[in-house]
Amino acid sequence: MSCDCCGKKEKALEKLMKLEPKKTTELVAFIDSLPLGNDIDANRGCLIETLHRAQTIFGYLPAEVQQLVSERLKITRSEIYGVISFYSYFTDKPIGRHKINVCCGTACFVKGATRIVDEFKSKLGIKEGETTPDKKFFLGVLRCVGACSLAPVVMVDDHVYGKVTPEMVSTILADYQD
């Protein structure tokens, strides 16, 4: 297989446009609004912001999106991948429609978060960082959402569940029937 990064100039945009025209247009519009130029250091200052926006739009950062960002910001793919893999907020894999995040911050840990994670794992049959085969749920852990008074805390998408017990896990999952 040939490498991904050369000889594909602007192909990334074409390909993305075909796959996801609306999302791609939104991302391109955002990038065009940035004060980009030939100063790579200055462009780099906009990189994390761009990746945040791209992930909000696409849900994750597929190779084509990375390639597009690379071309527009004039930053190499390898560097962009280095940034994506460094920050836990970014992911280059598609994730489930609903993001379950069990808080494993210290407050939640001492209040039994591990048992909640285990319960989700056994109910969903997946490990942390994985998505169910039907693409419905993604299971992740995060560190403190700042609602420690409600520990242990589970976040599903933007909804916060507090004082979660292992028994509540199936009721939580049942809230997401789509």
Next chain:
Amino acid sequence: MTITSLSDLKALKARLDQSASDKVKILMSLGTCGLAAGGSKVVDAIEETMASQNLGDKYEAVPVGCMGLCYCEPTIELRDNSGKSIIYGDVTAEQIPAILKAGMSGAPAGTTVVERTWYYPEDEANTHKALQARIALRNTGCINPELIEDYIRQDGYQALGKVLSGMKPAEVSQLVLEANLRGRGGAGFPTGKKWQFAAAQPKGKKYMICNADEGDPGAFMDRAVLEGDPHSVLEAMTIGGYAIGSDIGIIYIRAEYPLAITRLRIAIDQAHEMGFLGKNILNSGFDFDIELKYGAGAFVCGEETALIHSVEGRRGEPTFKPPFPAVQGLWKHPTVVNNVETYANVAAIIRKGAAWFRTVGTAGSPGTKVFALAGKVNHVGLVEVPMGTTLRDIIFSLGGGISKGRAFKAVQTGGPSGGCITTKNLDTPIDYETLKAIGSMMGSGGMIVMDEDDCMVNIARFFLEFTCDESCGKCTPCRIGNRRLYEMLTDICHGKGTPQTLVELRNLALVIKDTALCGLGQTSPNPVLSTLTNFADEYEAHVNEKRCPAGVCERLVRFTINEKCVGCGVCARNCPVTAITGATKKRHVINQDKCIKCGICFEKCMFKAIDKQ
């Protein structure tokens, strides 16, 4: 409207005060925790009741930030113009009509009234001997964070006015230095000195950064300030910018705090409109602007050099200091990095003076510290206490003691970089130095209380797991050393540790402390070292007797049935692997070979007949 001078601002405040209604305010706590606890239902009920009973000219409902009473959210406070107040906790929508009917005359039956445990050193003497003194949180929970007018009524932006209308930049740094305000982000470095270093650099581009990365899991005081009083941070950054000769401020905030981001954006726009940010602020010729930059989930980015790399769009890897950021920081320009809470103190210091600030707290650490109290304590929430308060006062008086009547075991301060403190140091007055002396550190202010059910080896392992996840990988002691520490702790928790493991654990921890590149690696062994020192007996029980005294380490736990068993059979019916046998009304037994240590029987037994060891 643009404000162009301090007298303009004072006139505006006077006008706002005058036009203020004499309605009773209903302050509704709507931080992240209040919302998560169902605060919006209470808001709806208040609006409905006010509409249906025509209470519009009696009450004014004000959404505010976190009052610090997270344990009894949803919370509301009724406050009249004379300052009289009633705080209700655990409020339900059903209670609202009765509460509003009673007004200031007293609390209706069936409601929970919460005592106010704080005073405001800026405008009242501590007459009711409150344990908390709120300076950084002076407005949080009192004002609508989305209205700049509310902030102005609390003397907001007057410190900036004072600075721009009559103080030289050097005088500002000097005042902050005299107040001896020390960094609240962990290390406690004198803020005035940091500003002086940056100011002393040659003229040119300089940056003022606010560290709002709040990475310590279990700490949420910076979030409360940003959500509840964003203007105080903007005002202080602008003052700092003037002091060091910078025209641009950057707030580095974690993406996990969407509400704080929204509130900051609103505040920045409002400050622009009124002329507290932008060009020629208050007609002084001074320009200053503030941008937001988002973190992306990396604890190490709280470290200032890593933070700077992250703002530059790189991997957040720390670099060696010196050069310090104050000399060479963002894009190689002099940069001041200060914590949110540090900034939150600045305006009050400028307005009230250094001597006033030093009347609160201890001689070496003046002022207050906000702690996020969490874990096994009854009153989980935020407390702001004068430096020098004892842990006993914080945990047992303000915190209401240990939940479920269990016994106190230890409290972890400083998060994953700190250590645990035990009963014997509960009466130590805490400040930067004393905490260090007893083997922990101030850190950013997370305070996690642990009780007899917590295994300290497992806690140390939890923190090390965190550090391994968060190590940036740049230097070997941290990347590999911490992983080895984690593996050794795992071995101990799984019953595979030997006395030699304990020796190696301590040695390696000391080596990492001495050799790691940045603050993360240098402090990551602290939880191990402090538990090794304070809870040697627990480690020994794990390695010598293969026993976990707290009954936490699953592979070492044994469930057995004692003589209290009445033979009800509940345990046997609930055991997922049918490990429990016994005739009805006879004492049951657990087959240890079959038992998977799930703990269900322990929870289901109504007669305390199951022992967990």
